[in-house]
Amino acid sequence: MQHLGATRSSLKHDHLLQTPDTFIRTPLPGADGVEFIVHVGPRLGAGFVQMTAEFTAFGKLGPAPAQRFIYVLEGELEVAAAGQRHYLTAGGFMYLPQGTNHAVQASSIARATVIEKPYEPGNGNVPPGIVVGHEDAISTIALMGDEGLRVRSLMPDGPQYDFAVNTMTYDPGAALSMVETHVMEHGLLMLEGGGIYRLGDQWYPVQAGDFIWMAAYCPQWFGALGKRPAKYLIYKDWRRHPLGA
Secondary structure, three states, X not given: OOOOOOXXXXXXXXXXXXXXXXXXXXXXXXXXXXXXXXXXXXXXXXOOEEEEEEEEEEEEEOOOOOEEEEEEEEOEEEEEEOOEEEEEEOOEEEEEOOOOOEEEEEOOOEEEEEEEEOOOOOXXXXXXXXXXXXXXXXXXXXXXXXXEEEEEEOOOOOOOOOEEEEEEEEOOOOXXXXXXXXXXXXXXXXEEOEEEEEEOOEEEXXXXXXXXXXXXXXXXXXXXXXXXXXXXXXXXXXXXXXXXX
């Protein structure tokens, strides 16, 4: 319950912290039985859209106007694409290249992160292909050798793919080794636990359910607090020249 307008949500010129008490749902074209929390998009200056899709039983999501990445948070989704059907449970994900004819349907109540971005072709690259997987099947990599901070890469790292999506898990007390400032922008959804996030010149307590957008060159740092690991899903644009050439 709100108390005199208090919230942890905050919007600055180079970042957004959006907490569940400020989420607003909306229907969108091409979906039936699905409501969306639109976390970030071009109106805020982002080059991508990130949403949480909330499906009723048998809710359907039609094709996207751009390439699409889906990560299931809860429930099960059936995705029909390229003549095949794929069943995604919590932790399952799928990448669909721009122009892929597909349909998504929930068998019961479900929630998923949906990321959409207009595709930027690389010079002479072969087109990207459909990607299907489950987070648990992907090996972890210790970030900069720190075993307390583990990364799973959900997207292939090839020149035909123009963005990356990872999960990052921090043991209690683990933290990034530096304040990062870089050309990539981020969309981040806290999945488990919590900690402290530095965004620009601000320091924020964050927890599971929060969403963060970071513009290019926004100073950023995270440290996990509490007695359980902290984990988030993070998007970044990738492998394209800043001039668009």
